[in-house]
Amino acid sequence: MSPADHLVIAPILLPLLAAAFMLVLSERRRWLKRLISLATLSALAGVAIALLTMVDAPGGAPLAYRLGNWPAPFAITLVVDRLSALMLLLSASIGLCTLFYALARWDRAGPRFHPLFLLLTMGVNGAFLTGDLFNLFVFFEVMLAASYGLALHGSGVERTKASLHYVAINIATSLLFLIGIALIYAVTGTLNMADLAVRVPVLAGQELVLLESGAAILSIAFFVKAGMWPLGFWLTPTYAAAAAPVAATFAIMSKVGIYAIVRLSALAFGPASGLAAGFANEWLMAGGLATMAFGAIGMLAASRLSGIGGSYILLSSGTLLVATGTGSAPVLAGALLYLVSSTLGVCAMYLLIEPVERAADIDREAAQRQSEPVFEDDEPGLLMEEYEAEEEEDEIGIVIPATIALLGSAFIFCALLMAGLPPLSGFIAKFAIIDGMLSGLPAMGTGGWTAIAAILLSGLATLIAMTRAGISLLWVPVDRPQAHLRVVEAMPIALLLALCLALVIGAGPVTRYMKDTAAALHDPGRYAGAVLDPALQPPERRR
Numbered sequence: 001m002s003p004a005d006h007l008v009i010a011p012i013l014l015p016l017l018a019a020a021f022m023l024v025l026s027e028r029r030r031w032l033k034r035l036i037s038l039a040t041l042s043a044l045a046g047v048a049i050a051l052l053t054m055v056d057a058p059g060g061a062p063l064a065y066r067l068g069n070w071p072a073p074f075a076i077t078l079v080v081d082r083l084s085a086l087m088l089l090l091s092a093s094i095g096l097c098t099l100f101y102a103l104a105r106w107d108r109a110g111p112r113f114h115p116l117f118l119l120l121t122m123g124v125n126g127a128f129l130t131g132d133l134f135n136l137f138v139f140f141e142v143m144l145a146a147s148y149g150l151a152l153h154g155s156g157v158e159r160t161k162a163s164l165h166y167v168a169i170n171i172a173t174s175l176l177f178l179i180g181i182a183l184i185y186a187v188t189g190t191l192n193m194a195d196l197a198v199r200v201p202v203l204a205g206q207e208l209v210l211l212e213s214g215a216a217i218l219s220i221a222f223f224v225k226a227g228m229w230p231l232g233f234w235l236t237p238t239y240a241a242a243a244a245p246v247a248a249t250f251a252i253m254s255k256v257g258i259y260a261i262v263r264l265s266a267l268a269f270g271p272a273s274g275l276a277a278g279f280a281n282e283w284l285m286a287g288g289l290a291t292m293a294f295g296a297i298g299m300l301a302a303s304r305l306s307g308i309g310g311s312y313i314l315l316s317s318g319t320l321l322v323a324t325g326t327g328s329a330p331v332l333a334g335a336l337l338y339l340v341s342s343t344l345g346v347c348a349m350y351l352l353i354e355p356v357e358r359a360a361d362i363d364r365e366a367a368q369r370q371s372e373p374v375f376e377d378d379e380p381g382l383l384m385e386e387y388e389a390e391e392e393e394d395e396i397g398i399v400i401p402a403t404i405a406l407l408g409s410a411f412i413f414c415a416l417l418m419a420g421l422p423p424l425s426g427f428i429a430k431f432a433i434i435d436g437m438l439s440g441l442p443a444m445g446t447g448g449w450t451a452i453a454a455i456l457l458s459g460l461a462t463l464i465a466m467t468r469a470g471i472s473l474l475w476v477p478v479d480r481p482q483a484h485l486r487v488v489e490a491m492p493i494a495l496l497l498a499l500c501l502a503l504v505i506g507a508g509p510v511t512r513y514m515k516d517t518a519a520a521l522h523d524p525g526r527y528a529g530a531v532l533d534p535a536l537q538p539p540e541r542r543r
Contacts, residue, residue: 008065008078010047011125015118022115033114041096048089051080062530072532073192077131082517087128094252094347095121097492102245104488109154120146127256133181133191144170150246162241169234173221180218187211194531197267197524201274225257226317229291236310248350258320266521284325291318292454296461305353308465316342322451333518334432341425345417348496355485415466420459425503
């Protein structure tokens with residue numbers, strides 16, 4: 001094993017060690033914690049780029065890292081292929097931007113923000129890297145445990161209420177997760193995902209029924225995290241109540257559920273999976289269409305940007321579920337581009353919400369302060385007096401005369417990106433999805449036409465909702481003080497939008513990478529060959 005191979009475990013070890021070190025530091029060592037967090041996220045971005053370059057090299061194969069050097073499938077295995085490298089880079093990019101945004105004041109709204117943030121990052125990265133279902137459960141729990149603390153960060157009645165619902169729902173789904181993997185292990189004798197790709201094709205009869213039952217129960221946990229209707233009712237209120245950088249970070253968490261569905265669909269229920277091939281594809285399409293409809297209606301009905309953001313996450317999850325349910329590599333390639341584009345776009349929008357609505361919130365806080373000093377639900381849990389004191393004591397930004405113009409320009413960019421209008425990456429991704437569906441329409445039948453219509457109508461709903469919100473918040477003159485936009489807030493938003501613009505400029509290489517990733521997912525033998533000892537595989541699956 002070369003030294004470069006040890007980079008595979010770095011996305012887990014770096015945030016774990018940094019978080020453990022910060023737990024022994026006093027809360028007064030704020031700037032030291034900030035520097036450690038920023039350095040860790042920057043290092044994770046560099047590691048993700050290096051891993052992506054390694055697996056994308058000509059002839060590059062998935063990288064398998066076996067802890068303790070035990071042979072697979074008995075070892076705890078971490079695997080990096082094109083998909084996991086892409087998700088690691090997306091996670092690091094969003095984490096770095098939202099962490100920088102939190103330095104404005106959000107990391108001071110409650111204790112232990114930075115260790116919780118890094119542990120959340122560790123859980124997300126571990127879910128993308130793990131090669132077996134039990135450790136996927138472990139990293140899910142690490143991610144969720146950290147997210148519980150971050151969802152409550154800043155206090156407030158509405159935040160506490162939404163967070164308690166969030167905690168209860170996810171604890172229940174964790175039990176279903178364990179039941180599902182227990183059933184799968186009872187049938188196959190393994191939880192290693194590469195080994196599942198080898199053993200599932202030979203199952204039949206009652207064993208196949210039990211496997212599909214376990215997979216169905218397991219999928220409920222993934223559907224809850226992805227926000228599929230009717231299991232995603234918790235998502236919008238929880239994200240709306242969370243602090244702005246926390247809600248933006250949570251945008252990547254919903255994609256962990258999508259990632260798990262895509263990974264298992266390709267390995268255990270892909271075209272080479274025998275009688276299990278295509279299991280639940282029709283249910284994925286039906287559930288995805290229902291989720292898209294629910295998300296679009298939610299966006300049109302939302303009265304605040306936070307509601308629009310949560311509903312858009314549901315809409316994007318529905319689109320990805322529909323694309324996965326088609327079982328088509330070209331459609332999946334477009335869906336992967338849409339995953340990246342939509343996640344960056346909604347993350348930028350969540351960071352825009354606070355500056356855009358700040359003036360109105362300050363007015364409401366001032367009116368409420370005249371009656372009694374209470375916690376404001378939509379702010380990070382500080383009393384208004386404490387907030388003004390923080391502003392006077394530690395102002396780390398500047399008042400920009402053209403604040404509304406800058407916010408308006410960023411808002412328009414987000415609206416066009418999320419609606420999927422040309423020439424931005426959202427349009428390229430939707431075009432690729434629709435083109436893949438049109439090429440496979442004879443096999444998809446009515447469902448293909450329904451999915452295409454849903455994608456087009458959801459874009460229209462997004463455009464209407466975002467335009468209405470922009471007019472009421474940015475382009476209608478009101479008698480209120482101009483909002484302050486700090487440099488530390490503007491830079492992460494600008495970086496996220498710049499990444500979306502880079503997807504357009506580099507559309508050729510990006511599209512090629514997504515196509516290669518989708519093709520690799522539909523070739524589970526390549527993944528299994530990189531993880532397992534060839535002597536353990538049946539002759540027909542050896543490479």
